[in-house]
Amino acid sequence: MSTKQSLRITEIFFSLQGETSRVGLPTVFVRLTGCPLRCGYCDSEYAFHGGESWTIDRILEEIRQHGTPYVCVTGGEPLAQKGCLTLLTRLCDEGFAVSLETSGALPIDHVDPRVSRIVDIKTPGSGEVMKNHWQNLNVLTRADELKFVICHEADYQWARQLIMDYSIHHRCPVLMSPVHGGVEPDELANWILRDKLPVRYQLQLHKVLWGNTPGK
Numbered sequence: 027m028s029t030k031q032s033l034r035i036t037e038i039f040f041s042l043q044g045e046t047s048r049v050g051l052p053t054v055f056v057r058l059t060g061c062p063l064r065c066g067y068c069d070s071e072y073a074f075h076g077g078e079s080w081t082i083d084r085i086l087e088e089i090r091q092h093g094t095p096y097v098c099v100t101g102g103e104p105l106a107q108k109g110c111l112t113l114l115t116r117l118c119d120e121g122f123a124v125s126l127e128t129s130g131a132l133p134i135d136h137v138d139p140r141v142s143r144i145v146d147i148k149t150p151g152s153g154e155v156m157k158n159h160w161q162n163l164n165v166l167t168r169a170d171e172l173k174f175v176i177c178h179e180a181d182y183q184w185a186r187q188l189i190m191d192y193s194i195h196h197r198c199p200v201l202m203s204p205v206h207g208g209v210e211p212d213e214l215a216n217w218i219l220r221d222k223l224p225v226r227y228q229l230q231l232h233k234v235l236w237g238n239t240p241g242k
């Protein structure tokens with residue numbers, strides 16, 4: 027099927043997946059332009075504006091050039107663009123293993139079920155907690171992951187309470203990472219160990235390797 031529908035794209039690049047349970051896998055990233063949120067720590071502000079219009083056919087052609095099975099659709103907030111759902115389905119139809127990084131501010135229920143949805147619940151420290159679309163918690167499956175980016179101890183306590191109150195770890199894997207340049211990475215690790223919290227701790231691998239560089 028050919029798709030003439032267009033999306034606004036900030037960048038398409040090839041790197042090691044730096045986050046989620048797919049960390050370390052060579053992956054093609056598609057960064058969609060635009061985001062209705064303004065998290066205080068955002069490392070991708072360059073994707074808020076600008077970009078270039080690409081047809082879905084052209085995006086697929088570019089991805090195929092890299093000859094790798096893993097594709098991560100991110101942004102900006104990818105679900106804020108109407109054509110994103112079509113892009114995700116086309117990628118799955120072509121046999122790619124697709125993950126979607128989303129803020130959790132928009133409904134995820136119409137995403138193709140073959141996609142692994144990485145839902146970042148916004149904490150109070152992000153400044154965007156009021157944007158969470160809480161119904162998303164009810165549709166997560168074992169193929170998805172719920173993620174918390176922790177800014178300070180109050181964020182950690184907030185996230186811990188939510189995970190335990192709703193037994194989120196029984197629904198899908200839960201990820202927890204320190205905000206880059208914020209809470210000390212070992213401090214968050216020690217809190218998780220102290221509380222035996224059933225989450226997977228993560229550092230952004232690409233920043234360990236390359237710092238905060240666009241296209242990495």
Ligand SMILES: C[S@@+](CC[C@H](N)C(=O)[O-])C[C@H]1O[C@@H](n2cnc3c(N)ncnc32)[C@H](O)[C@@H]1O
Pocket residue numbers: 061067068069070100101102103104127128129130145146173175203204205206230
């Ligand atoms: C740039 S966002 C794009 C996708 C979507 N808008 C979202 O927020 O999930 C991708 C991931 O990077 C995380 N992120 C952004 N800035 C960060 C920072 N300074 N430290 C740690 N993680 C960060 C976000 O929380 C999110 O999980």
Ligand SMILES: Nc1nc2[nH]cc(C(=O)O)c2c(=O)[nH]1
Pocket residue numbers: 041042043044045055070098100101127232242
């Ligand atoms: N290497 C690398 N891995 C990533 N995983 C998620 C990213 C994102 O910005 O959403 C990202 C990114 O920007 N770079």
Ligand code: SF4
Pocket residue numbers: 061062063064065068069070071101102103129
């Ligand atoms: S939702 Fe994602 S892209 Fe948007 S401001 Fe927050 S971290 Fe950045």
Ligand SMILES: [Mg+2]
Pocket residue numbers: 069070
């Ligand atoms: Mg990033």
